Amino acid sequence: MEEKFKAKFGPSFTIELLKNHYRALKKNYNCIKTLLSESGFGWDNEIEMVYADHDHVWDDYIKGRGAPSAAALRMS
Template structure:
């Protein structure tokens, strides 16, 4: 319901360029969500809690998106689930055990979240690390260890 409210707010011009919303949009989201605590078992939704929940959803979206972009991973549009064979998962989870939940948990808001934030958040692409030599040599221009880890 929060994502639907934010989509409406974007249509009304309440989204700013970094994928976040104007302060008024959070107040509007608050007024769009009365009574939802009876369905979720949570507290009454306030503007600040909507903003915090949005930040958490945005983080989860980025994790799922980054997973889907890794070699060996994919996306099941029917189940809204990250897919990979067990060997690929095992290899990733040795480095990033916190991502284990995405082996079995679906993310049904993926398309709506993409619509709201795609192109509005920092990805690390093109980042400059002064201590890193980015000059490719003939034999190691595609080495995986030179890639920036999207989960750090």
């Protein structure tokens, strides 16, 4: 399977690199899923991003949950 993948996408993708990408995607997915279950957050289909109704919603969530990974998703 690894050889077929390398033949199609090139040799620069190692198993370890793909595992790291998978872990990062899984972490982001779980963070977004958690945010969307909280009140005050929603999903914008047009720009494909999480949004908060007000700035204080982000601030309260990040402070209250101690979720620095959510802070990375916040757009200024």
